[in-house]
Amino acid sequence: MRKLKIGFSALLMLILVGMFATFASAEEIKLPSNLGTVDNSGNTNTHKTHGNFQNNTNSCANCHSTHNGEDEMLLMKSGEKELCMSCHDGTMGFYNVTAASEAGVIDSHELSASMHDVDSDLAVKAAPGALKNTTTATFECSSCHNPHGSANDRLLNETVAGKTYANTYKVTIVGYAETIEKTPLAVGNKAIKLDLVEDPAYAEINNSTTLSGLKITKSKGIYNAATAEVTKEQMYNYKLNYSEFCAACHDDYLKNREHGPREAKTADGHDLYTHTTSSTKAGRSCTACHYAHGTDITLLRDTAGKTIADLQKPVDQGGKAWTEDQAKAYMKDVSKDGSDLKKFTNMASCWACHQSTHAIVNTPGTSTYPASGAVPGGDYSGKALIK
Template identity: 25%
Template sequence: MKRLMIGLLFSAALIFIFFNSQILAQNKQNSTTSNKASSKLVSTNIQSLNSSASSQQTHGSYQNNTNACASCHQTHNSSSEKLLTSDGIYSTCVSCHDGTLGIYNVFLPSTAGTFQGTTGGNPSMHVASGSLTIKSAPGGISGAHLSDDQIKAKGGNWTTEFNCASCHSPHGSYSDRLLHYNPNNMGNTNLKEGGNKAVLIPIFSYSATILSKKQIDSKEASGYPFILIRGTKANLGIIDSKINDNDTVIALYEWNTVGGQDKYRRLDNPWLYGVTYGAQRTYWTQFFKTETPDFTLGSDGEYKNVIDFSDEDVHFQFNKGYIYSSGTQLNEVIRGDIAQAYVVRLDKVKISTYGDIPVYAINQSALHQGPVDPKGTALNDSSINKITTSDGTEVAVGLGKAMSKFCSACHTDYLAHSSKEVGYFNTSEYRHSTDLDQYNCVRCHFAHGTDVTLMRDARGNTIRDLMTINNWSEAESKTYLLDSNPDSALKRYTDMAVCYACHGNLATEQIYNNPYAAQDDLYKNMPDMIPYSEQTTN
């Protein structure tokens, strides 16, 4: 019996070694015969071997020896669809961001607001628990009164649940605060449907006059004044040592007016990588050799008239917004689809550290074309446009507009200019301006939620301020700041003080011309700054 057992164990060992060697051989073969797209996927986050273990990030910027995955995912078994450590995205996020492990506690007051209100404080929150779908967003696709099938045909992820990952990208982002590069999938949705994707854009070869002469009508297929220009890196003003001098490069340009001058200007906004599988495999960003997409397969199993990420001899620089090749393929394309990422940059000021990781507060004024902080990240960030005012102040430009554009991925019709009837889904209503740095979404609203403990009056006074200035009790101050509406709409200011805080300081004639106006006490700047010392979480 003992000999039999030894024999069985020996046989089992031989079988294990045989099959294991076959698996290793098959893996080696697979690694050398993988499809062309997979062979191009290499780590883009390689960090120095000298990086300390404590400097590893949980969300993005992964090292090649990362152990971050286990922070949010189970390897084999989970009660959640995405193998998350908790039941659903919201529960997984708040298992750390309730102050237990993560740096940022979303249930404490911050520049983003709070996800926890107080009893009797008339709170309102972005309901990120997954109980609502994205189409519930005010100003969104619900204004079009469509069925779910019609909504899906429009693009976007309108019928999916709204949760933390609807606004934040847990695996990395082009934006500060991990704001999503493709919220509501609107980066891959046609501009005509409120998205950020320009489709069937015509491609022109570079010439000395091309930038100053409008090439297409704004009613072209893309619906917007975009063109793609093909040339060398010198032609397009691109500095990239990987590109040879004679390589063909294609980049996206937009017709706009800057400083009174109309011309095409190259957009360095990142392009989106992504694939949709259906009747055919479709990359979100791709180029065509025909006027309309032709997905006919060639003898090699690839599309004959399409250039996309699967093509070996072309190089997509998604994070820089261009494509290049040493071959001839890019000389054959005449149209392109460009899915563009959403990018939101902020002026961050370091206030502490969490281990080796810096903790930042936000200079909110920079979102409203206010001065950048001398110690903030915006000052030396070349991706943030800045101007110097007559008194020498450095001012950020475009941050507020980018924030409003981000919010409009769900609240699409709210991206508007006043006195105009605009909208993608409901075109019969006038809107408040949100398309300027000075008047962006977060000027009036918190992103996470609000409560009487966070709200201010038109002068920017908080409960604490009122207790000091007026010698009021805490209860009296709360009564004064309590919003009349139990659903306080994520407002930063109580009731319609959210209007008066801005329109009052503009000294509009109808407010100013009355005997009760504070003639000598007009405040020139809408209060919008929460002290860094109070920004303990976000």
């Protein structure tokens, strides 16, 4: 039995599934036995699990056992991950972290798989790029998510590794130079807002008028442009806060060579340059290159933004009509240190961005390549996916 630093129930909206009984099959959703039937307004509904508890809540019992808990937090499973995955393994039919999403994937054993390891005694301070992170906590699901509720989307913690990262940013851009001033965000305000859209697989639930406005959503990731929903200033705030969220553990990766004091040095005292994520510019967020949960061969893309599934489609549907084996062999990440939660395979993570002024060419006029020098099949449209 592992000891937990923070009790974490990962039964995301588990109590809400009772209202889904008329919409989904028993094979898709496991119904708990202690559902509520009437909410605070007297409407037919159920209790909430992750925060915003009803006055008559019975939600605690879905995660905790009053007299027979498996650990000091009285959790009903022997570890955080075990509790989380008892629901988020697809049991509910939605919010399945083992299936591909904008957050990536957890627990995949597909080719080129790599992910945040929440199933070991990995120390938070062991994170790559952790120079000043001195926390003694073990890395768990609750290192990033708050099971009891958060102001942020997807229950992302408001404090990470003991650091409150939420800020409001004033961004001034003159030419290529960017100046950023930040002030702490008021407690309880949303620091991270994701581009959430209603999940079409649950349209009947989302369109119901009897479920107190419940919506099952899919995430398109962070906002990368001003929309009718968010202003440019808000988009900057959410983007920069997300990078600071990641940098609470990976603190060395927040460096910016364009503004602010430099801290990273090589062994002989020279500046250590790096990609800065503390910037509002396109492609300057952690999620431009990485998935939060992890990646595998089914998620990796090439510079055209194609996945192995895309490559297997007929040519008239934008694919190459390749076999699965051919597509996987092409997409396999062969980097020395593995795929590192990347969105793009191998160094396509770099080339997807750095191709606008460096067209892929080879020696013109050779027998292998046409006189123009362009590599056959070269396609760099995947840059549009970078946020």
